[in-house]
Amino acid sequence: xxxxxxxxxxxxFKSFIYVALIGLAISIIIxxxxxxxxxxxxxxxxxxxxxxxxxGFYIQNFVEAFIEANMGQxxxxxxxxxxxxxxxxxxxxxxxxxxxxxxxxxASGLLNVFVKAGxxxxxxxxxVPIFLLLLGWDTQLRALMGExxxxxxxxxxxxxYASTALPFTIFLLxxxxxxxxxxxxxxxxxxxxxxxxxxxxxxxxxxxxxxxIVVLFNFLLFWNEYILAxxxxxxxxxxxxxxxxxxxxxxxxxxxxxxxxAGMVIVMLPTLILYMIVQKRLTEGxxxxxxxx
Amino acid sequence: MSKKKSRALFIFxxxxxxxxxxxVFMVVPTxxxxxxxxxxxxxxxxxxxxxxxxNFKILWNDTDFIxxxxxxxxxxxxxxxxxxxxxxxxxxxxTRENIMGNNMFRIVFYIPNILSIVVxxxxxxxxxxxxxxxxxxxxxxxxxxxxEQMWLxxxxxxxxxxxxxxxxxxxxxxxxxxxxxxxxVPASFYEAASLExxxxxxxxxxxxxxxxxxxxxxxxxxxxxxxINLSFxxxxxxxxxxxxxxxxVFLSYMYKQAYGNSTYGYGMAIGVVVxxxxxxxxxxxxxxxxxxxxxx
Numbered sequence: 001x002x003x004x005x006x007x008x009x010x011x012x013f014k015s016f017i018y019v020a021l022i023g024l025a026i027s028i029i030i031x032x033x034x035x036x037x038x039x040x041x042x043x044x045x046x047x048x049x050x051x052x053x054x055x056g057f058y059i060q061n062f063v064e065a066f067i068e069a070n071m072g073q074x075x076x077x078x079x080x081x082x083x084x085x086x087x088x089x090x091x092x093x094x095x096x097x098x099x100x101x102x103x104x105x106x107a108s109g110l111l112n113v114f115v116k117a118g119x120x121x122x123x124x125x126x127x128v129p130i131f132l133l134l135l136g137w138d139t140q141l142r143a144l145m146g147e148x149x150x151x152x153x154x155x156x157x158x159x160x161y162a163s164t165a166l167p168f169t170i171f172l173l174x175x176x177x178x179x180x181x182x183x184x185x186x187x188x189x190x191x192x193x194x195x196x197x198x199x200x201x202x203x204x205x206x207x208x209x210x211x212x213i214v215v216l217f218n219f220l221l222f223w224n225e226y227i228l229a230x231x232x233x234x235x236x237x238x239x240x241x242x243x244x245x246x247x248x249x250x251x252x253x254x255x256x257x258x259x260x261x262a263g264m265v266i267v268m269l270p271t272l273i274l275y276m277i278v279q280k281r282l283t284e285g286x287x288x289x290x291x292x293x
Numbered sequence: 294m295s296k297k298k299s300r301a302l303f304i305f306x307x308x309x310x311x312x313x314x315x316x317v318f319m320v321v322p323t324x325x326x327x328x329x330x331x332x333x334x335x336x337x338x339x340x341x342x343x344x345x346x347x348n349f350k351i352l353w354n355d356t357d358f359i360x361x362x363x364x365x366x367x368x369x370x371x372x373x374x375x376x377x378x379x380x381x382x383x384x385x386x387x388t389r390e391n392i393m394g395n396n397m398f399r400i401v402f403y404i405p406n407i408l409s410i411v412v413x414x415x416x417x418x419x420x421x422x423x424x425x426x427x428x429x430x431x432x433x434x435x436x437x438x439x440x441e442q443m444w445l446x447x448x449x450x451x452x453x454x455x456x457x458x459x460x461x462x463x464x465x466x467x468x469x470x471x472x473x474x475x476x477x478v479p480a481s482f483y484e485a486a487s488l489e490x491x492x493x494x495x496x497x498x499x500x501x502x503x504x505x506x507x508x509x510x511x512x513x514x515x516x517x518x519x520x521i522n523l524s525f526x527x528x529x530x531x532x533x534x535x536x537x538x539x540x541x542v543f544l545s546y547m548y549k550q551a552y553g554n555s556t557y558g559y560g561m562a563i564g565v566v567v568x569x570x571x572x573x574x575x576x577x578x579x580x581x582x583x584x585x586x587x588x589x
Contacts, residue, residue, distance in 0.1 A: 013493070017386050024383065025401045027461065031416045032404065034427060038419070050425045096311035099304050111312065120572075121319050124522050124544050125564050128551040129322035129329070163318035166311055195303035224409035227526060231552060241411040245530055248415055264415045271407045279400050282407075283469045 032268075039261035046257045061258035062266075065247065069259055071266055074243035077154055081229075081239055082222045084158035086215055089165055093214075094207070096166075097173035098199055102185075112174075118167030127231045130160060134232055152235035160232070161222050169214050176210040177203070216282055220271060240267050330565045334558035341558075348562035358563065360538055361546040364452055365567075368524050368542065369574075371456045373516035376463045377509070383464070384471035385497055389483070399472070402465035410462075410523065414530035417458040421445045445532055448539045455540050458527060459520060467512055474508040475501060503584075510582050514575040521571055543567040 038046075039061055040054040066072040100112055134150040141149055150156050180203070188198040204211075226241035233239070238246070244263045251260040275282065333344045352358055383402065387395055405413065420427045421444035429441040444454040478501060486496050525544035528534060534541040534549065541549075544567060551560025 014390075017390060017392070021383070021386065021392065021398050024379070024464070025398060028401055028404055028465075031420055031427065032408075034419065035412075035416060046425060048425070050419075050427055050430050092310045092314060095307035099307040103300075103304055105301070105304055111308065115311075115315065118315060118319055121323050122518065122522055124525055124548075125326060125568060126319065126322035128548070128557065128560060129325040130318060131552070132325070132557065133317075133322060159314070160318050163314040166315050167319070170311065195300065199307075220407055224407075224411075226409065226411055226530070227548075241409050244409075244411050244415070248411075248418075248530075260415070261419075264412050268408050268412045271409075272404075275404070275407050279403070283399060283403055 035261050035264050035268075039258065039265045041258055041261075043256055043258055058258065061262035064259040065262040065266060069243070069247045069250070069263065070238075071240070071243055071247065071263055074238050074240045075266060077237060078223060078240040081154050081158045081161065082219060084155060085161035085165075085222045086218060088159055088162035089169060089218060090211070090215070092162060093166055093169040093173060094204060094211070095199065097170045098177055098203055098207075100170065101174035101177040102180075102182075102203075115167055115170050119171060121164075121167070123164050123225075123228055127228050130228070131231045152233050152237055154233075154237060157229060157233060157239075160228060161225065164228075165218050165221060169218065172214055173207060173210055176207055180206060212281065216274070216278055219274065223271060326561045326564045326568075329558050330562035332558040335556050344558070348559050349566070351559065352562055352566065357538060357541065358546060361541040361543055364539070364541060365521060365524065365543040367452060368456055368459065369517055369520045371453070372459045372463065372520045372524075373513065375456070375460050376467055376516065377512075379460070379464050380467035381471055381502075381509070384468045384475055385501055387468070388472050388475040389493075389497075389501075399469065402468055404465065405462045406466040408462075410526040411530045413458060413462055414527055417454070417461075418445070418531060421454055446536060448536060451532065451536065451539050455524065455528060455532070458531070459523060462523065462527075463516075463519070467515075470512060471505060471508060474505045478504050506582075506584055510579060513578050513582065517571055517575050517578070521567065543570075 034050075037054055040057050040059075041061075042055065042058045045052065045055060066075075096115075100108065100115065131151075134156065137150045138148045141147065184202050184206070185198055188202045193201070224241060226239070226245065229239040229242045230245070233242070244267050247263045248260050251257060330348055331343060331345060333342045333347065334340070383398075386392065387399060392398065408416075423429060423441075423443045423446060426444070428444065432438065432440040442450060445451055482500050483496055486500060491499065521543055524542045525548070528540050528542055528545045529548065532540045534545050543563070547560050547563040547567065549560075550556050550563060554560070
């Protein structure tokens with residue numbers, strides 16, 4: 001008698017668990033899938049039942065988003081800024097992380113603390129001071145050469161993205177470099193390799209798994225970032241998320257929803273595809289350095 | 294070149310670009326936040342006047358700021374408690390129970406975390422739309438018409454709508470984090486408890502929770518910091534602080550004052566208060582949740 005009761009509560013518990021799991025999964029999948037569906041709907045289809053499937057593939061939404069709303073240009077901007085920022089970040093952060101984690105020198109301890117303190121600085125607080133800093137430089141430059149340079153500059157934005165990602169990246173890479181035994185460097189030294197040679201041909205290749213995680217996390221960060229891009233690129237050269245913000249405001253005012261959802265698809269599709277390919281690395285890598293902006 | 298010299302040169306070349314960029318674009322702007330908060334600095338004209346703590350005195354009587362303060366605190370508390378509950382619950386299920394499609398659930402739950410906050414704002418605008426929104430239409434289908442709401446238009450509930458979007462965004466991230474620390478709890482503990490006749494809930498409260506407590510404590514600070522940040526990003530993209538300032542949060546008010554209004558000094562004073570507040574709150578919470586670490 002007791003046993004059957006135990007089994008039935010177990011069953012009840014199990015089914016409760018599945019209901020909860022499926023409930024959350026649905027609440028995530030449905031809205032995301034709905035956006036994809038809505039991006040293929042004609043404007044007249046937005047009145048009435050929101051659950052109706054689109055009548056056909058109304059690709060015109062994407063054409064409108066890409067060309068009239070300039071999302072094509074913004075996509076190029078985002079690709080360029082993200083790629084450049086990742087490049088800057090790796091070039092600057094890798095040697096720094098290597099040296100900071102494996103060399104003892106004057107003030108090395110202090111520098112480590114200095115960089116780690118950066119983990120507490122949030123971009124949202126310093127966006128406006130960065131804007132004012134660039135504005136100040138531009139004002140001086142205009143007096144000298146009569147031209148603006150620092151604001152509305154994609155390379156500058158990429159450089160600032162890379163700078164704001166430095167503390168987290170150096171922290172993550174350092175914690176990996178610290179685990180490597182010093183035998184590698186000694187062996188390279190005996191073989192006659194100099195410091196640069198040792199770093200480039202021995203140590204950096206070994207850090208490949210960490211580098212991949214760094215690239216993944218920062219790709220998502222840079223691709224999705226909007227408050228810095230909005231603040232220091234007030235001109236026509238926008239990145240995708242900022243362009244999407246404008247598109248959302250404009251299309252809502254014009255009651256023209258299709259291109260808005262097309263724009264959302266354009267922004268999230270690259271990250272979704274990347275996630276499908278590397279999801280395992282991403283969710284495992286998160287445990288290495290769990291820091292969120 | 295001597296060995297010592299080449300070592301020094303190597304170190305210098307490797308770290309100076311990082312230190313330079315970090316200093317110019319992070320340290321200097323952070324110092325500027327604190328310095329500017331002491332100035333009356335308005336407009337692009339650049340007229341600056343040192344006013345000491347005047348900005349903070351004005352802030353003290355600024356009802357808009359007080360409202361944004363209340364909204365932020367409400368969001369932090371709500372989002373932290375609800376997310377913590379769901380994230381721990383689902384993490385425990387996915388690590389302890391034998392679930393079909395275990396991996397698939399983990400992958401799906403993490404999806405919101407990879408989406409841009411602008412996209413999330415767009416998604417939830419569609420969900421909360423009063424006429425053709427997904428939420429209202431579901432209630433309509435279930436004949437629960439009385440539950441239909443102006444989710445983003447009703448002054449009384451809009452802040453909870455924002456909290457809902459933030460929780461939706463955060464559950465997967467924290468779940469994955471708790472899962473990794475739960476996975477390191479030895480299975481033998483559960484076997485022993487099971488032999489002693491401890492049920493699942495007892496096992497959870499007596500084994501899982503105490504052993505991942507440190508991990509939970511760390512994430513409490515994350516909840517504070519990231520809710521302050523993400524509520525700003527979401528509100529700015531979704532409601533713009535409206536209707537009538539009911540969703541204005543700390544940093545959206547700061548941004549409005551500093552960038553929209555060009556009263557930089559006043560905006561930065563808000564930044565200083567928010568930063569100090571979040572730091573103190575995190576410290577206090579970390580203090581009162583301190584327990585003896587259990588070794589295993």
